[in-house]
Amino acid sequence: MSFTLALVGRPNVGKSTLFNRLVGRKLALVDDQPGVTRDLREGPARLGPLRFTVVDTAGLEVATDESLQGRMRRLTERAVEMADVCLFMVDARAGVLPADEIFADILRRKARHVILAANKAEGRAGESGLLEAYALGLGEPLRLSAEHGEGMGELMALLEPLATEFEAQAEESAPETEIDVDEDGEADEDAPWAPTPERPLQVAVVGRPNAGKSTLINKILGEERLLTGPEAGITRDAISLNIEWKDTPFRIFDTAGMRKKARVQEKLEKLSVSDGLRAVKFAEVVVVLLDVEIPFEQQDLRIADLAEREGRAVVVAVNKWDLEDEKQDKLKELKESFERLLPQLKGAPLVTVSARTGRGLDRLHDAILKAHETWNRRASTAQLNRWLAGMLEQHPPPAPGGRRIKMRYATQIKTRPPSFVVMTSHPDEVPDSYKRYLINGLRLDFDMPGTPIRLYLRDQG
Ligand code: GDP
Numbered sequence: 001m002s003f004t005l006a007l008v009g010r011p012n013v014g015k016s017t018l019f020n021r022l023v024g025r026k027l028a029l030v031d032d033q034p035g036v037t038r039d040l041r042e043g044p045a046r047l048g049p050l051r052f053t054v055v056d057t058a059g060l061e062v063a064t065d066e067s068l069q070g071r072m073r074r075l076t077e078r079a080v081e082m083a084d085v086c087l088f089m090v091d092a093r094a095g096v097l098p099a100d101e102i103f104a105d106i107l108r109r110k111a112r113h114v115i116l117a118a119n120k121a122e123g124r125a126g127e128s129g130l131l132e133a134y135a136l137g138l139g140e141p142l143r144l145s146a147e148h149g150e151g152m153g154e155l156m157a158l159l160e161p162l163a164t165e166f167e168a169q170a171e172e173s174a175p176e177t178e179i180d181v182d183e184d185g186e187a188d189e190d191a192p193w194a195p196t197p198e199r200p201l202q203v204a205v206v207g208r209p210n211a212g213k214s215t216l217i218n219k220i221l222g223e224e225r226l227l228t229g230p231e232a233g234i235t236r237d238a239i240s241l242n243i244e245w246k247d248t249p250f251r252i253f254d255t256a257g258m259r260k261k262a263r264v265q266e267k268l269e270k271l272s273v274s275d276g277l278r279a280v281k282f283a284e285v286v287v288v289l290l291d292v293e294i295p296f297e298q299q300d301l302r303i304a305d306l307a308e309r310e311g312r313a314v315v316v317a318v319n320k321w322d323l324e325d326e327k328q329d330k331l332k333e334l335k336e337s338f339e340r341l342l343p344q345l346k347g348a349p350l351v352t353v354s355a356r357t358g359r360g361l362d363r364l365h366d367a368i369l370k371a372h373e374t375w376n377r378r379a380s381t382a383q384l385n386r387w388l389a390g391m392l393e394q395h396p397p398p399a400p401g402g403r404r405i406k407m408r409y410a411t412q413i414k415t416r417p418p419s420f421v422v423m424t425s426h427p428d429e430v431p432d433s434y435k436r437y438l439i440n441g442l443r444l445d446f447d448m449p450g451t452p453i454r455l456y457l458r459d460q461g
């Protein structure tokens with residue numbers, strides 16, 4: 001029903017151009033943070049009858065610095081692992097370069113489905129590059145011109161059978177992966193998404209400078225056994241650490257480490273900013289760490305909003321709680337500010353901690369686990385359809401021009417974050433207020449507080 005297509009390839013092969021074509025518009029950039037959206041843009045794509053999510057990995061490869069190569073490679077691998085299909089692009093005019101081989105190697109090992117495309121193949125200048133692309137051992141290259149829109153029909157023809165396959169898989173697997181939630185709201189032990197040492201829960205700790213990120217991470221580290229030490233290849237940047245924290249395997253992205261490094265090495269400054277943002281992209285749960293003395297600053301709000309828009313589970317942690325005398329009053333005030341300033345994260349956990357003393361770390365741990373569980377929660381199609389019928393009855397959709405909008409069927413297409421499709425007549429005419437009504441209903445009735453919820457209305461034809 002819906003799948004994710006990642007555009008992979010070395011810089012300049014035309015990934016962004018194709019992304020814009022598939023999404024059909026230029027996605028708005030987050031104003032003063034050009035690094036943000038360039039790193040891993042994601043958008044809803046349409047190609048003929050197909051609807052899917054496209055991820056542009058442009059920006060992952062900006063690194064030329066030796067030490068960054070490994071990281072870039074890992075990030076690409078993660079993107080590849082997350083995608084259902086990878087469109088591997090090479091430049092037909094430039095021919096196959098060594099960097100292309102590196103990507104080919106990653107894709108051969110990690111990707112579920114690869115479509116090889118030789119871009120810039122309009123006219124005759126691409127002939128030789130097209131032939132060279134065969135040598136990558138990934139089958140026949142698709143002849144593409146992202147700029148001129150050539151080869152889009154062929155791309156569609158290649159994606160269509162895969163889309164059908166994913167649809168069948170989604171329907172088959174939905175009841176199986178359904179998570180049994182016990183009376184007390186605890187998920188079963190054998191929840192398929194539960195963190196394991198091989199698949200640790202990925203957390204990013206983000207926040208303004210001096211919020212206490214380093215102190216927090218060190219405190220967690222100090223109290224817990226370091227599992228594998230800094231990952232191989234990332235020691236120099238200290239970008240992530242694997243630890244077992246209270247029996248849960250975690251991988252923590254340490255964005256503060258990056259920034260401190262950057263201070264020393266001026267030219268890394270720009271990279272370190274986007275690294276914090278990359279951490280958001282790759283984290284499952286984002287901990288937004290606030291300083292109790294200056295909570296909810298612009299920068300905090302922006303990163304929390306970014307995390308929500310990226311579909312991450314968010315936990316807000318207010319640090320330096322040891323400095324606060326009027327704890328009761330302050331907590332009330334913080335909760336009010338949270339609701340007012342970040343309505344899009346309504347229901348997300350807010351916990352107070354002291355990284356210095358270690359108080360509240362248990363609460364933080366539990367909040368992260370809870371947010372992760374909610375983010376992975378799944379509702380069955382039967383439940384959803386009963387729910388939809390109730391919602392429609394309680395408050396029918398509007399009837400623009402006297403023609404009532406019909407909604408027939410709802411299903412959850414994925415988790416992480418919970419994403420739903422509702423088959424709808426005239427989906428373009430459904431007002432945002434009605435979408436919000438449905439999203440709020442999902443949140444309430446399926447107990448998904450504070451997690452981003454995606455709702456797609458699909459034309460039932
Ligand atoms: P990215 O770095 O992979 O995202 O590449 P971009 O999308 O930024 O494209 C790099 C350059 O190649 C830009 O100047 C594009 O205009 C150009 N380009 C992209 N697609 C095509 C194409 O199909 N044909 C030609 N001739 N140029 C293209």
Ligand code: GDP
Nearest residue numbers: 209210211212213214215256319320354355356
């Ligand atoms: P980062 O820039 O976010 O990594 O922040 P740091 O961890 O470097 O902390 C910035 C400053 O805040 C340091 O002087 C810390 O000692 C102090 N700090 C961090 N956590 C706490 C806390 O829980 N309580 C108090 N009182 N100070 C803290």
